[in-house]
Amino acid sequence: MNSSKIAVAGGTGAVGAHVVDVARDRGHDVVVLSRSAGVDLVEGSGLAAALAGVDAVIDVASTQTMSAKKSTHFFTTVTHNLLAAEKAAGVQHHVALSIVGSDRAPHAYYAGKVAQEKAIRGGDIPWTILRATQFHEFASQIYGQLKFGPLVVVPKMRSQPVSAREVAERLVDIAEGAPAGHVSDLGGPREENMANMVRAHAARLPGTHWVLELPIPGAYGRAMRDGTLVPGPGADRGTQTYTDWLGRAGA
């Protein structure tokens, strides 16, 4: 495809940094929309100038919360601010990353993803939404958030984690094409136990770690355990396993 100008909302995050890399490698002109790059997507500040001349926006911004209220506020505010600024700037394609199964588990953080998808579907900008499973980095994100001294608490969870790099490649493919609505889900090559993923991550770090796997009560915890977040048979599968990824990350 001819090179184009792509803005990446959340372009400094776990998947966003890969999106920026992949898009630059393919010759696109890339603009990063994040607070560290001078754009606050919740306040809407800096957006108008940043979107000048942009053809497509890839939204991979996120917030760290388990509160449905906070998550819904973040994702709806960011999406409304982006779509309004995209309309003013003449952006032709809004691409967003969502999560496999979040539509069937509209609780806690996932409530925000459901609200984000709804805002995009109801908006004025032609769109594509890709739902992916947890990234391989998710284990280290849990480790960072749920570590209390040497104890790491991990929700009992069925997941089929995917390489963030492969998700980024798919997102740039999508941004290079025409808006396509909901596209096939993307998961990793095989199912993993999240507690074992966190154990493998922790084993590479100095010090002692006790990883405790706990079922989270309520509908949110049930969705984590019952396979709601695992992609169905029609989903696309990435190729890199968690073990391969850990090996490469340590190399």
Ligand SMILES: NC(=O)c1ccc[n+]([C@@H]2O[C@H](COP(=O)([O-])OP(=O)(O)OC[C@H]3O[C@@H](n4cnc5c(N)ncnc54)[C@H](OP(=O)(O)O)[C@@H]3O)[C@@H](O)[C@H]2O)c1
């Ligand atoms: N993590 C997973 O396993 C996973 C799996 C599937 C889908 N997803 C989805 O993928 C997307 C990205 O997730 P991630 O884990 O890569 O996120 P992340 O690592 O937490 O990165 C979040 C990004 O959002 C930016 N950001 C946060 N608040 C902002 C604000 N007010 N204004 C501007 N930028 C802001 C951050 O940059 P600054 O701090 O510089 O502002 C950062 O670039 C999310 O939509 C998530 O739901 C994640």
